Amino acid sequence: MRKMKGSQKQNKNKETIHYSLSANIEEMKQSFSYGLNKDFAMRTLKAKYNEKKACLFYYSSIVNGDTITTHIIKPLLEQTGEKLSNIVTIENVEEVTDFETAIQNINSGKVILFIEQDSTAYSMDAADFQHRTVTKSENERFIKGPQDAFTESLNTNISLIRKQLHNHQLVNESIQVGKRSKNEVNIIYVKDLVNNDILSNIKKRLDDIDVDSIRNIELLEQYLEERPYSLIPTILYTEKPDKATAFLEDGYVILLMNTSSACLIMPVTFWSFFHSPEDRYLRFLYGNFSRAIRLLCFYLTSMISATFVAIANFHSEMIPPDLLLAITASRERIPFPLIFEILIMEIAFELIREAGIRIPNPLGPTIGIVGALILGQAAVEANIISPIIVIIAALSGLSSFAIADLSMNFAVRILRFIFILAAASYGMLALTGAFLIIFMYAASIKSFGVPFFSPMSPEFVSTKDTIFRKILKKEIYRPGYLDLKDNRKRSE
Amino acid sequence: MKKTFLLLCFLFIMAGCQDRIELEQQSYVIAIGIDSTDDKGTYEFTYQMANPEVGSAAGQGGSEEPATETVTVQGSDILSATFTANSFVSKKLTLDHTKVIVVSEETARSDDFIRVIQSASRTPQVRRQVQMIVSKEKASDFINNNKPLLETRPHKYYQTMLTRAIETGIVPEATLHRFFQITEGDADLFLGIYATTEKSDQKSASEGAEDKYIAGEIPQIGGSPTQFMGSAVFKEGKMIDIITGEETRLAHALDPTLRMEGYLATVPDPMMPDYRVSYEYSQAEMPKIDIHYHKDKPTTINVEIEFQIEVIAIPSLVEYTQNVAYRKKLEKEVVTRLEQNTKALIEKSQKEYRSDPFYWSLYVRKYFKDIPSYEKADWHKKIYPNAEINVTYTLDKLEFGKMINDSKLDEVRD
Known part of the structure; x- marks a missing residue:
């Protein structure tokens, strides 16, 4: 039933362009609710080169007026010549034969030209979507390394990538998603590296999306992933062009959209979330030092509260006597059980964090003061x-702030509460059990066919860049788990 | 499905939390005292509990309270008596953090001592690292009289006091684990820490020469009344004698399983016997113990000890540094004294105790192919008392501190 409806709709839209201009104008006016739709513009004129009436359609809000005047209207009115393509001075002219394409083109910022006694329309690109300029990265910060970030413009973003990767094999393919609003998703990859299975898997998933519209990459991420209920993310999201380029060079696939100031990288492993590009920009020892700290942070943020609950409530013999007596002394007057104390504080911290994100900028400093007061002095006193x-x-x-990736950050923060509850119910036994189950689950996860902990487990040929990295000169292979066309970065 | 899942969740949470106990609901026992009573099978147990609020910045208003609470109750074993104590102690007594078990000499010498100390090995609460102290007086008196002046928090006192005393070798490392290990091994003697808060006949320093004391004999002015010195000798789980601090140090030197950092000692000056030369004794290498077991004739035990000496004071101002002959004499004096004392201790152990406090049975075990044959050979009765034992001390290094010459007396006083 649904299929029939779809095919009917398609038949209607596949209508070819009429021979007569007035019929075409009528059709277009109806399609775009001309007159009601304020920014939909129509311009009729008489083309000089063939002495025929012509008509231009476009959205005035998404095209560049100057371009239309100087490169389309002016030549049409003044120039003489044989063919249209020799007259207009705009970058590209495409021939369109059906209304569906014509409508789509107008939606994506093109100008459509209909000419009297011509059943082909001409689509000319004069798109000028408004967007921010390239600014400094706000959410992923480096000290050493490029500072620019993606912005909400596809062309700018691709330009940022191409600036770093001068390679004719770098392909920018586009696929349309969405039924009502047809948005373009751009798949970027290095053609002579990428694994075709992974690429076709991604394309298939994009094709399979059956939804009215996908506005941006953040929504797309959730349509693409395999397990929407899973705690662990399987697609990497980044706003740094240099990070994206590094992944491209290793044969990963990147998705971009015109509406997002970030890209999606896939497939991913645990290490993609753990690493920061800065680890590689820093010298060998410094980078690995920062990795060691980050690993410690992973442990601390997920486990320390839970470990404390487990030890204090079930295994007090493990605490050195000095510390034990100090904790006991400070707990003498506390009305709540330890687990409540921990939960109060953890939730208070999450509160401040959530409020801190939502709070309007001018109020920002207040949250710090109030938060510190609530969390610290006052609550203790x-x-x-x-x-x-x-x-x-x-x-x-x-x-938790050391885990830069937002998805992984949430995963670990939720994990923390699971661990605390486990520790509160059975002590270390349950904590170990919970950790084991989560770990086993994580190991079972696959992102586009790639096991989550590869290349460590299962073992693959790779740069061996897992917890710690080697010096750059010793990195010979590209990730083996991607099964790339060219597996070597350098010959010995 | 959802209901089952929820039920399962509740089941886990509810079944789990029962073991949970908050820190402030427990009272931490630092020292346990064991005394015998007139009734056989009933003992007096003394528990010294730490007050967490003393010495902690977090405890507000706790400074008026005493640092410890000491209670004595009667019971048949260490653990069940804690529940009796709960009739007047407000919190659950926890033995996890116990540092020492104090046993009165009277109890330790009784045949039943092994019966009451057994319960300490059975409960997981009492650690095997708990040190065993034998007190001259009743254990409850020892714990009550022990009033450290600076380390008012009891765990800190026992921790620092025992660590330092063991480092200097005047008391042995006497963990419960070692006690059970040696007692069960049915060979060797276990050395327990000997301590007291009571003064007995005091020896003067010339008589004692720094370490020839047992606890209570050391002349002392000021400080805490508790003295730790010497060891209680246990044979087959029963105390039989006391040895002095000097003998304990020798036992340390001869026993590879005991650790000692080194100690300061004196010998009579070989050139001017009125004065004494002070030196720091240390042993960089483990003693080499070589046992040759013979089934029908006495076993020979050869022990080689390499030691270093740093001379720290020569009050006689004799020029040992410059004169080789004098130096040889000093070296000889030190070695002879060590060998003499060792010989005396070994003789005492062979004749009187008929076993060794050095854990040497470890080195004879390799001659037996199974435990029954080893037990049949009988270390206590046959092997050790009849063994031929040679102990040689070798002076490996003699140093004279940072100054070569002392003041020349005739030049100073002209």
Whole structure:
């Protein structure tokens, strides 16, 4: 039933362009609700080269007026010549024979020209969508490394990538998604590297999306992923062109859209979330030092609160006596069980974090003051929280910021609560059990066919860039788990 | 499906939390005292608990309270008595952090001592690293009289006190684990820490020469009344004798399983016997123990000890640094004294104790192919008391500190 409806709709839209100009004008006016739709513009004129009436259609809000005047209207009125393509001075002219394409073209910022007694329309690109300029990256910060970030313009973004990767094999393919609003998704890859299976898998998933519209890459991510309910992300999202380019060079596939200031990278492994491009920009030792710190942060943020709950509630013999007595002394006047204390603090921290993101800029500094007061001094003085809990919560909160990737960050923060509850129910036993189950689950995850912990487990030929990286000169192979066309970065 | 899942969740959470106990609901016992009573099978247990609020910045208003609470109750074993104690102690007594078990000498010398200490090995609460102290007086008196002046928090006191005393070798490392290991091994003697808070006949320093004391004999002015010195000798789980600090140090030197950092000692000056030369003794290498077991004739045990000496004081101002002959004499004096003392200790152990406090049975075990044959050979009765033992001390290095010459007396006083 649904299929029939779809095919009917298609038949209607596939209508070919009429021979008569007035019929075409009528059709277009109807399609775009001319008169009601304020920014839909129509311009009729008499072309000099063939002495025929012609008509231009476009959205005045998404095209560049100057371009139309100087490169289309002026030549049409003044120039003489044989063919249209020799007259207009615009970059590209495409012939269109059906209304569906014509309408689509207008929607994506092109100008359509109909000519009297001609059943072909001409589509000319004069698109000028408004967007931000390239600015400094706000969410992924480096000290050493390029500072630019993607912006909400496809051309700019591709330009940022091509600037870094001068390679004719770098292909920018586009696929349309969405039924009502047809948005373009651009698939970028290096043609002589990429694994065709992965590429066709991605294309297939894009084709399979059956939805009215996908406005941006953030929504697209959720349509593409295999397990929407999973805790662990399987697509990497980044706003840094240099990060994207690094992945392209390794044979990964990147998706861009005109409406997002970021790209999607796939397939991913755990390491893609763990690494930061800066690790490679920094010298060998410095980069690995920062990796070690980050690994510690991973542990601290997910485990420290839970470990504390487990040890304090079930295994107090593990705490050195000095610390034990100090904790006990500070807990003497606390009315809540330890698990409540921890949960209060962790939730308070999440509150401040969420509020901090949503708060309007001028109020920003207040949240810091209020937050610090609530979390620290006041809560301790009121005997609601013991000081050690403040340390623990602050440590786990602070460490969470070292996980730069937003998806992974959320995953780890949710994990933290799971671990705390596990630790509160059975102590270390449950904590170990919960960790094991989560770890096993993570190991079972596949992103576009690539196991989550490869190339560590299962083992693959690769740069061996997992927890720590080697010096750049020793990196010989590209990731083996991608099964690329060219597996070597350099010959010995 | 959803319901089952929820039920399962609740089941886990509810079944789990029962073991949970908050830190402030427990009282941490630092020292346990064991005394015998007139009734056989009933003992007096003394528990010294730390007050967490003393010495902690977080505890507000706790500074008025004493640092410890000490209670004594009667019971048949360490653990069940804690529940009796709960009739007047407000929190659950936890033995996880116990540092020492104090046993009165009277109890330790009784045949039943092994019965009461057994319960400490059975419960997982008492750690095997707990040190065993034998007190001259009743254990409850020892714990009550022990009033450290600076380390008011009891765990800190026992921790620092024992660590340092063991480092200097005047008391042995006497963990419960070692006690059970040696007792079960049915060979060797276990050395327990000997301590007291009571003063006995005091020896003067010339008589004792720094370490020839047992606890209580050391002349002391000021400080805490508790003295740790010497060891209680246990044979087959029962205390039989006390040895002095000097003998304990020798046992340390001869026993590769005990660690000692080195100690300061003196010998009479070989040139001017009125004065004494002070030196720092240290042993960089483990003693080499070589046992030759013979089934029908006495076993020979050869022990070689390499040691270093740094001379730190020569009050006689004799020029040992410059004069080779003098130096040889000093070296000889030190070695002879060590060998003499060692010989005396070994003789005492062979004749009196009929076993060794050096854990040497470890080195004879390789001659037996299974435990029954080893037990039949009988270390206590046959092997050790009849063994021929040679201990040689070798002076590996003699240093004279940072100054070569002392002041020349005749030049100073002209």
